[in-house]
Amino acid sequence: MTTANSLEQARFNMIEQQIRPWEVLDGRVLELLGRVRREDFAPAAHRALAFTDMELPLTQPAVDGQCMLAPRVQARLVQDLALKPTDKVLEIGTGSGYTAALMASLAQRVLSLEIEPALASQARTRLMQAGVTNVEVRQADAAANGFAACRADGPYDAILLGGSLAEVPPALLGLLAPGGRLAAIVGDEPVMRATFITRAGEADYRSAQPWDTLAPRLRHFPEPSRFRF
Structure with a gap:
């Protein structure tokens, strides 16, 4: 079996064995997962693991929270x-740029x-090499100064956070x-939930939490006090 065939078989297995069972059934998304080359966004040291059901560290040595989320979660x-x-x-939370590449097609x-300058630079390069032209990667601390x-550039039709947080500001x-x-x-x-919030009106926000998962913390988002009086 050639290397190219091995990659395509690994990609097929990722989609059929990890992603479909996680109720990812939208034909547009499945087509994208077959077309956008996840291995090109994985860090070089872990490229061979691009299709495995795990988070991949984006830095060497690994830094807590700086990772590529598991394929099924993305x-x-x-x-x-x-x-x-x-x-x-x-x-x-740009991370590797892979989630941005998927969203750019939709x-x-x-x-x-992306808060980390090196990761922002690497993501820009990967997106450019993948021919993705409608993503702007901006190096910034998103949560600082009220999301300044x-x-x-807002308002936005959709917002996606590439890590976890205690509560949505x-x-x-x-x-x-x-x-x-x-x-x-x-x-x-040990309990985190995928949370989807829709702005139905000026001050009318509707929330759903359809599935559970875990993800590293986004940096500098507020943590609520654990103390209660």
Whole structure:
């Protein structure tokens, strides 16, 4: 079996054995997973593991929280965000750039913020090499100063957070356009839930938590006090 055939078999197995069983059944997303080369976004040291059901560290040595999420988690988040071709998307936590590449094929454009300069630079290069032209990767601390780094570009039709947080800040919800959707992994270990919030009206936000997973924390998002009086 050639290397190319081995890669395609591994990609097929990833889709059929990991992603479909996780209720990722949208034909558009499945087609994308077969076309967007995940191995090209994986860090070189772990390229051979690009299709495995695990998080991949993006730095050597590994730094806590800087990882590529498992394929099934990335795919389900993108599917359940239900992107439309006219959508303007904000992603917080670019990581490898792979999730941004998936969303770029489904939406009009993506602004992706990455706190780590080296990861932002690498993601830009990977996206350019993959021919993705409608993603802007911006190196910034997204949560700083009331989301100042992305506020002026809003509102957004969709927001996706590439890591977990304790709770969704109201200032971030305020960046959603009417009808806009936000996808985040919310909670504390050992229980975190994929959380989807839709802005139904000016101050009307509707939330659903359809599945559980775990993901590393996004940096500098507020942690609520554990103390109660």
